[in-house]
Amino acid sequence: MPPGQNDNCRPLSLSGHVGFDSLPDQLVNKSIHQGFCFNILCIGETGIGKSTLIDSLFNTSFDDRMSTHFQPNVRLKAQTYELQESTVRLKLTIINTVGFGDQINKDDSYQPIVDYIDAQFEAYLQEELKIKRSLYNFHDTRIHVCLYFISPTGHSLKTLDLLTMKILDNKVNIIPIIAKADTISKSELQKFKIKLMSELVSNGVQIYQFPTDDETIAKINATMNGYLPFAVVGGMEEVKIGNKMVKARQYPWGIVQVENENHCDFVKLREMLICTNMEDLREQTHARHYELYRRCKLEEMGFRDTGPENKPVSLQEIYESKRHEFFGELQQKEEEMRQMFVQRVKEKEAILKEAERDLQAKFEHLKRIHQDERMKLEEKRRLLEDEIIAFNKRKAASDLHPGQAFASTPVILIPQFLSIYRGYFTLQLEPNFTQPSV
């Protein structure tokens, strides 16, 4: 029974205080309960001041040693910290690029970064697609903002910077920052900023624009948008100015105060990043960048919203069909492999049989040869025996008639004859013991 639903929403006036205006407070209380998480990715060359800036931004010292310049390729190092300010608990994750811009060949510099960002989206997508999932206490590791550190050359963007930013602009919110801004004078800084922005615009790089749709923060955000990219100076050392200790960098020619708005844009960055737009950054990451990733990934895997006849097809159906396809393929492959295996075995068997036959033939052959030799030797033996008998007869005859000497066989020849006879015997014996073994 379909419910009769009034889709047109009628405005209603309340005649008294109902009390649901406390809902934002309820929401805030829940959020405090759960805690927040915020993930910042810092991209910049080694030694450009990433760690120092993060230390200054959050007014604490994250333990981080200086990294070497000799990394073979770009690595990302992520560290998570738990910060607490009055009732608000923040789980902050800082991801640093180690070795960015240090290699001689910088072709693949951006690839590890892109892979990392995608991996975080993937982790969230996996969790979201699970059947039994727990999204509300899932530790969100998606990158909410990327601080891109630009070297203060004063001229223009480096090619590497331009390329990296172009690739990352639809994956993460990018805020470009001019690092070590105390090396640029004010006038140069203005020109540099204008040049940078025009280069970014002309190359179609979409950096993060502070949102101007809500009246309370629209004005301030609009002004801040004009100050992009922020020129910052980071420093944690304290210097005494007047009667206060402030964070500053002391040079022989003066002191650069980090939190002085005339000296650098650090305060603006902190305002914008943390105090005013943290929630918006998180929302943009989830609503825009993550959705884009999800859409691309699912379309890549072959899912569609509408089937071949333009009827809406559910994700589940496509998933099932894909699974069946996959299983079918698996089975097919198994069959193939089995066939191949059987074939190979047969071939091997054939070869072995062949070899066996050869050996057999050889054996026969050798046996025959030996048979022949044996027969020959038998023949010779017989002859020899006949001769011995004949000789014995004559010897007996000569004994009877000692006077008659045999002209044919002189006496001295008998030992020679016997040794020859012995020799023939041994020859006859040997073949019997030296038959080749098969």
Added chain:
Amino acid sequence: MEEQPAQEQKQQDAAKPGPGGQELFGYVGIEAVLDQIRIKTIKTGIEFNIMVVGQSGLGKSTMVNTLFKSKVSRKPLSYEDRIPKTVQLRSVTHAIEEKGVKMKLTVTDTPGFGDQINNENCWEPIIKYINEQYEHYLREEILINRKRRIPDTRIHGCVYFVPPTGHWLRPLDLEFMRRLSKIVNVVPVIAKADTLTLEERAEFKQRIKKDLKAHGIIVYPQEDFDEDPDDRLLNDKIREKIPFAVVGADKEHQVNGKKVLGRKTKWGIVEVENSAHCEFPMLRDLLIRSHLQDLKDITHNAHYESYRTRRLNESNMVGKSGTEWVPLSPFNGEPESHL
């Protein structure tokens, strides 16, 4: 900015490190994220959907009007409207605003519930409706191109009106609450409580609580979802008083020079907003002032998730058994057999 003095003061109470956390040397401004959230909520507005269930004549429409202090529900005018042959569900949506906070309120009424002679399975259309809303949301969530804000029509709370018999819960009440407390937050209330004296009220409540416990019916606020000891303390207090004995009224009368909402009888005026007379303020506080967000959260994190798990598992099992591609098990919204 004009917040300089406040900031300086905040700098005084600089952060102490949390357990296993970093110490902040000075004020950073992380707190300001709370304001950001507040601003965001006010800008996007809230959606709240409640359903009122109970036999006709128990004062449901009056109650809703009293809760939201406006003419939210139309009362049935003619006889044909009054008792439909089967349970129907009627939703009315209103946009209300208070102090800058906009709410889109949807009230779903269920005329015909429990009014027939044979009331078997009269809960089924209701369960089907609730599941339909979950299904709607699920389909939107699974899409490839999905909307930024999925319109939320899921029922966040169901107020069940128990007639003030003073004895026990009736079989219909038990059956209904048993089935529904599994899929939605159920808040039982004793309707027309001005027919019970205070002692009768207390006894009735005890018996109802015993009944609920004996049948394993878990009503809102559920014990399993208490997050920490503070919550538990607060919710325990509420659980003591469940079910609230309420009286609804939309007429104003003069009492001691003040205009109050109440029911005027020959023997006195029952003031709706007076805690000594009835527990309407507690119900209102529970639903709107303190636990509105909690109701929405539990619906989204617990009930919706369990529906989703069930649904996706169903499709999985159906797919596995067949030898060919089998389509998604069709949604029929029927209550499961084990319920």
